[in-house]
Amino acid sequence: MKEILPKFDSTFSIxxxxxxxxxxxxxxxxxxxxxxxxxxxxxxxxNIVGEVESLDQSASRIxxxxxxxxxxxxEQYYTFGDVNRHPQxxxxxxxxxxxxxxxxxxxxxxxxxxxxxxxxxxxxxxxRLAFDHQQIFDKGLEKIKRRIKHQPIAFExxxxxxxxxxxxxxxxxxxxxxxxxxxxxxxxxSFGVLRDLQEKQQGVSFRAATLYKFDxxxxxxxxxxxxxx
Amino acid sequence: MKEILPKFDSTFSIxxxxxxxxxxxxxxxxxxxxxxxxxxxxxxxxNIVGEVESLDQSASRIxxxxxxxxxxxxEQYYTFGDVNRHPQxxxxxxxxxxxxxxxxxxxxxxxxxxxxxxxxxxxxxxxRLAFDHQQIFDKGLEKIKRRIKHQPIAFExxxxxxxxxxxxxxxxxxxxxxxxxxxxxxxxxSFGVLRDLQEKQQGVSFRAATLYKFDxxxxxxxxxxxxxx
DNA sequence: GCAACATATGTACATTTAGCCTCTAATTTA
DNA sequence: TAAATTAGAGGCTAAATGTACATATGTTGC
Numbered sequence: 059m060k061e062i063l064p065k066f067d068s069t070f071s072i073x074x075x076x077x078x079x080x081x082x083x084x085x086x087x088x089x090x091x092x093x094x095x096x097x098x099x100x101x102x103x104x105n106i107v108g109e110v111e112s113l114d115q116s117a118s119r120i121x122x123x124x125x126x127x128x129x130x131x132x133e134q135y136y137t138f139g140d141v142n143r144h145p146q147x148x149x150x151x152x153x154x155x156x157x158x159x160x161x162x163x164x165x166x167x168x169x170x171x172x173x174x175x176x177x178x179x180x181x182x183x184x185x186r187l188a189f190d191h192q193q194i195f196d197k198g199l200e201k202i203k204r205r206i207k208h209q210p211i212a213f214e215x216x217x218x219x220x221x222x223x224x225x226x227x228x229x230x231x232x233x234x235x236x237x238x239x240x241x242x243x244x245x246x247x248s249f250g251v252l253r254d255l256q257e258k259q260q261g262v263s264f265r266a267a268t269l270y271k272f273d274x275x276x277x278x279x280x281x282x283x284x285x286x287x
Numbered sequence: 288m289k290e291i292l293p294k295f296d297s298t299f300s301i302x303x304x305x306x307x308x309x310x311x312x313x314x315x316x317x318x319x320x321x322x323x324x325x326x327x328x329x330x331x332x333x334n335i336v337g338e339v340e341s342l343d344q345s346a347s348r349i350x351x352x353x354x355x356x357x358x359x360x361x362e363q364y365y366t367f368g369d370v371n372r373h374p375q376x377x378x379x380x381x382x383x384x385x386x387x388x389x390x391x392x393x394x395x396x397x398x399x400x401x402x403x404x405x406x407x408x409x410x411x412x413x414x415r416l417a418f419d420h421q422q423i424f425d426k427g428l429e430k431i432k433r434r435i436k437h438q439p440i441a442f443e444x445x446x447x448x449x450x451x452x453x454x455x456x457x458x459x460x461x462x463x464x465x466x467x468x469x470x471x472x473x474x475x476x477s478f479g480v481l482r483d484l485q486e487k488q489q490g491v492s493f494r495a496a497t498l499y500k501f502d503x504x505x506x507x508x509x510x511x512x513x514x515x516x
Numbered sequence: 517g518c519a520a521c522a523t524a525t526g527t528a529c530a531t532t533t534a535g536c537c538t539c540t541a542a543t544t545t546a
Numbered sequence: 547t548a549a550a551t552t553a554g555a556g557g558c559t560a561a562a563t564g565t566a567c568a569t570a571t572g573t574t575g576c
Contacts, residue, residue: 065298066338070368070379109295109377113368137366137381139299139342148338150299150379152366208437223523240525241565248563264521265573452554469556470534477532493552494542 068148072117073104073191074132075153075198076125077181078160079215084181084231085160086195089124089173095145096188098174102195104151105172117154124176125158131214132156135201136194143190155198157214206232210251213272221259221267222246251277297377301346302333302420303361304382304427305354306410307389308444313410313460314389315424318353318402324374325417327403331424333380334401346383353405354387360443361385364430365423372419384427386443435461439480442501450488450496451475480506 076087088100103124107116113134121130132154139150160178179185181199184192206212212228213220226242246252251273258266305316317329332353336345342363351357361383368379389407408414410428413421435441441457442449455471475481480502487495 065296065335067294068299069294069297070299106294107368110370112370113366113379134366137342137363139336139381141339141341150336150342150381152368152379221523238566239523240567243524244526245564262522263574265523265571267523450554467535468554469536472555473557474533491553492543494540494554496554 066148068150069106070150070152071104071106072113072120073102073138073151073153073194074117074121074156075102075195076121076130076156076158077198077202077215078158078178079228079231080160080178082227082231085178086181086184087124087158087176088179088185088187089176091172091188092174093172099188100179100185101188102191103173103176107152113152117152117156121156124173127158130156130158131211136197138190138194140190151194153194153198155202157202157211159215159217203232210272210277219255219257219269219271221269222252223267225270249280251280295377297379298335299379299381300333300335301342301349302331302367302380302382302423303346303350303385304331304424305350305359305385305387306427306431306444307387307407308457308460309389309407311456311460314407315410315413316353316387316405317408317414317416318405320401320417321403322401328417329408329414330417331420332402332405336381342381346381346385350385353402356387359385359387360440365426367419367423369419380423382423382427384431386431386440388444388446432461439501439506448484448486448498448500450498451481452496454499478509480509 074087078085078087087103089103091097091099091101103120105116105120105123107113108119111119114132117132117134118128118130121132122128134152134154137150137152141148143149143151181195184195186192187195202211206229212225212232215228216224222243223239225246226237226239229242230237252270253273255269255271257269259269260266303316307314307316316332318332320326320328320330332349334345334349334352336342337348340348343361346361346363347357347359350359350361363381363383366379366381370377372378372380410424413424415421416424431440435458441454441461444457445453451472452468454475455466455468458471459466481499482502484498484500486498488498489495
């Protein structure tokens with residue numbers, strides 16, 4: 059009867075698909091690797107999990123090191139564990155997606171040395187990716203497409219104050235289909251979780267739109283009903 | 288610039304929440320542990336990932352060793368990686384749920400020595416579980432509750448030939464709410480993926496019900512439309 | 517002042533969902 | 547053997563939601 063865990067040489071890492079929404083485009087954050095294997099290749103941000111970190115803590119640290127940001131909305135969505143997915147040994151990767159509101163200065167200056175540079179790339183213009191990162195991306199995109207229909211994750215991609223047109227753009231880009239403005243607005247307002255701020259956009263040409271906020275508290279009360287967005 | 292992965296002592300395992308549907312009850316398969324830690328405790332089936340196995344292969348092997356069955360429907364749903372979740376060291380557990388059709392001989396005779404015995408337990412009557420297995424179970428149940436609304440996983444819990452009453456029972460048990468027989472039947476038949484076998488149940492009291500089969504091929508054609516069950 | 521642009525909204529109809537009871541067919545019981 | 551019991555099977559209606567569509571309003575720019 060064994061009381062010591064049988065082990066083989068292995069480790070586990072985090073890989074993140076970081077989505078940002080910027081000027082009507084859905085983008086992800088890619089890094090240019092500064093280390094072997096796949097040196098100079100584009101890859102998803104990621105790193106080995108810390109010895110005394112939980113998975114969530116590692117994921118947060120990894121993104122913080124890369125973007126300087128904290129309190130990023132992220133969810134674990136799949137674990138990739140094929141035997142030969144990493145050239146240097148058995149590495150199991152727990153994949154997260156993160157959703158970021160882009161605005162202001164979008165330049166990302168990586169703090170870590172493992173990334174030479176980082177860029178926001180339109181999801182429709184992805185280069186060839188290192189490792190199995192294309193698969194990791196594909197599954198992450200599929201997951202947010204599915205989840206956006208049933209949970210209010212779109213708001214994580216928008217500033218705290220947003221317009222209904224911006225919200226609709228997020229849905230259209232992610233669902234990859236045109237939505238009717240009248241029906242979209244009617245439906246979103248019917249949920250009763252958008253607060254009309256009685257403010258207008260500033261500094262835009264032509265008619266300024268009304269600004270709204272997503273009322274998380276109101277939504278939480280309705281949570282068990284799992285309404286469909 | 289390191290070219291060798293930094294590692295610490297760790298391993299990864301698989302834990303399975305195996306759901307079975309039996310006589311109007313949703314049950315899970317629990318094992319009584321035969322090894323420390325938590326010897327003699329009830330726990331979810333699980334084991335260490337094999338050195339040359341993918342995660343899916345490990346999960347299938349683990350269930351096959353326990354039940355003798357193969358081709359079990361299973362899905363990975365979450366990875367648990369808290370630092371101290373295992374008393375003997377850092378163990379990351381990739382959790383799967385499996386859905387089994389129970390019938391005939393339901394006795395489970397574990398082949399592996401790490402399980403003293405295995406039993407099907409009603410999900411409403413669970414004993415105290417080893418490790419963080421209560422959390423693993425809770426999240427698995429939540430996941431199948433959510434998924435059953437949008438994907439035809441209920442059929443994995445039924446025999447190949449089933450009645451609409453049996454199907455309704457599955458939905459009622461998992462969603463934990465009473466459904467109207469007339470509306471349920473109308474809706475399920477309206478999807479056009481249930482094939483009326485023109486056969487009746489045998490060996491039942493009173494009026495025998497019509498038997499149906501789930502037409503996976505027809506469903507696959509509709510897949511991208513993601514209809515709601 | 518008018519054209520252009522963007523926001524904002526209302527109406528009609530179709531589809532789905534919710535709520536409900538009675539008929540039919542079979543077995544069991546008196 | 548007929549009546550009672552049980553389970554399957556189905557139709558109708560109102561409410562809610564979804565779909566399709568065009569015009570009014572408010573602002574800037576020329």
